[in-house]
Amino acid sequence: MSLPARITDAISQLRKQPSPICAYVYDLVALERHIQTIRESLPANCELFYAAKANPEAQILQTLVPFVDGFEAASGGELRWLHQQCPGTPLIFGGPGKLESELETAMEYQISAFHVESVNELRSLAQIAARCGRKAPVMLRLNLTLDEAPDSRLVMGGKATPFGLDEFALDEALALLRDEPWLAFQGLHFHLLSHQLDVDAHLRLIRSYFRTFHKLCLEHRLLLPMINVGGGMGINYQDHHRSFDWPGFCTKLSALIIEEDMATTQIRFEIGRFISAACGYYLMQVLDIKRNHGQYFAIGRGGTHHFRTPAAQNHNHPFDVIRGHQPAEIVNQPVTLVGQLCTPKDVLAKQQPVTELAVGDILVFTLAGAYAWNISHRDFLMHEPPQMVFLKQ
Numbered sequence: 001m002s003l004p005a006r007i008t009d010a011i012s013q014l015r016k017q018p019s020p021i022c023a024y025v026y027d028l029v030a031l032e033r034h035i036q037t038i039r040e041s042l043p044a045n046c047e048l049f050y051a052a053k054a055n056p057e058a059q060i061l062q063t064l065v066p067f068v069d070g071f072e073a074a075s076g077g078e079l080r081w082l083h084q085q086c087p088g089t090p091l092i093f094g095g096p097g098k099l100e101s102e103l104e105t106a107m108e109y110q111i112s113a114f115h116v117e118s119v120n121e122l123r124s125l126a127q128i129a130a131r132c133g134r135k136a137p138v139m140l141r142l143n144l145t146l147d148e149a150p151d152s153r154l155v156m157g158g159k160a161t162p163f164g165l166d167e168f169a170l171d172e173a174l175a176l177l178r179d180e181p182w183l184a185f186q187g188l189h190f191h192l193l194s195h196q197l198d199v200d201a202h203l204r205l206i207r208s209y210f211r212t213f214h215k216l217c218l219e220h221r222l223l224l225p226m227i228n229v230g231g232g233m234g235i236n237y238q239d240h241h242r243s244f245d246w247p248g249f250c251t252k253l254s255a256l257i258i259e260e261d262m263a264t265t266q267i268r269f270e271i272g273r274f275i276s277a278a279c280g281y282y283l284m285q286v287l288d289i290k291r292n293h294g295q296y297f298a299i300g301r302g303g304t305h306h307f308r309t310p311a312a313q314n315h316n317h318p319f320d321v322i323r324g325h326q327p328a329e330i331v332n333q334p335v336t337l338v339g340q341l342c343t344p345k346d347v348l349a350k351q352q353p354v355t356e357l358a359v360g361d362i363l364v365f366t367l368a369g370a371y372a373w374n375i376s377h378r379d380f381l382m383h384e385p386p387q388m389v390f391l392k393q
């Protein structure tokens with residue numbers, strides 16, 4: 001993958017600084033184009049929310065605001081942050097173990113939906129809503145056994161996990177929703193997996209969400225306006241061209257909506273990784289190169305305490321090399337790219353071939369805009385944080 005000129009120009013600017021480069025660079029122009037394309041392909045009765053936990057940087061949120069229906073918060077902290085950074089943007093609130101104080105804050109913000117994860121939470125919410133004298137909009141997150149068992153590395157339901165409600169808790173939850181005057185039942189929520197690369201498999205999963213929705217509405221005589229089908233569209237880190245085919249998915253989704261009689265139901269997506277991954281780059285300047293026990297190691301400024309993605313995914317993260325002025329120390333050889341931490345786990349890519357590499361070169365890790373800086377153990381070893389660069393043109 002060749003780097004966009006906007007990125008190489010930014011790197012030339014960063015090179016003028018006296019100290020070695022360690023930075024995140026975000027291409028907000030590319031992000032805006034990407035979210036616009038995602039939005040444009042969506043069928044008419046679909047809404048798009050951004051799952052902020054993928055990357056909650058203020059500038060990312062602000063770039064997305066005009067193109068999304070709102071943001072999904074997965075904690076009270078995110079909820080407050082989103083409310084502060086993008087006042088007036090609709091918010092939805094999910095995640096297990098919500099504090100009562102967080103439910104109260106969410107009531108105060110008049111959020112668009114509570115994704116209720118348990119019967120206890122539903123009870124607390126009913127009491128809090130009654131105290132506020134305002135109805136709480138509820139989406140019930142389900143963890144049912146589906147015909148279409150999802151197959152992915154990160155599965156959150158259809159088996160024993162802490163997320164959502166099991167079949168046996170459903171009757172109790174539905175009784176509460178029927179009897180509690182301060183709960184406004186809006187619909188059902190499903191988010192069963194991440195890292196989905198297969199469009200047809202994802203459509204089969206969504207078809208089983210749709211059928212479950214109809215079945216429950218029929219069995220329990222419910223008229224629900226909405227279904228939330230989660231996120232989870234995957235990035236192929238080894239070959240980005242084979243990431244989730246969003247336009248292809250949307251075309252087939254339109255047909256599925258008709259087939260499954262869902263055209264009058266509001267369908268909501270809450271997508272994280274697929275929206276923000278590609279706009280981020282993590283840069284490390286090579287500080288040292290050595291050969292230990294027959295293998296080359298390049299040590300860059302920074303490491304997995306800034307960029308935990310390769311460790312979290314247990315993969316070799318894709319990268320480009322921008323050559324500096326030193327003669328190459330490694331030529332057409334594999335090299336392991338590591339950071340500055342005193343742990344053998346601080347590896348970003350293992351024994352990957354490079355044509356040329358020298359001290360002073362810049363390692364540019366691509367697809368670093370989601371679950372990257374914000375999932376990293378940034379205080380470990382007390383290194384300086386990376387510089388943050390946001391490119392708006």
Ligand SMILES: *Cc1c(COP(=O)(O)O)cnc(C)c1O
Binds near residue numbers: 054095271
């Ligand atoms: C994390 C999460 C998402 C977003 O997942 P991605 O894989 O980043 O698209 C959506 N919904 C819920 C409930 C989540 O926990």
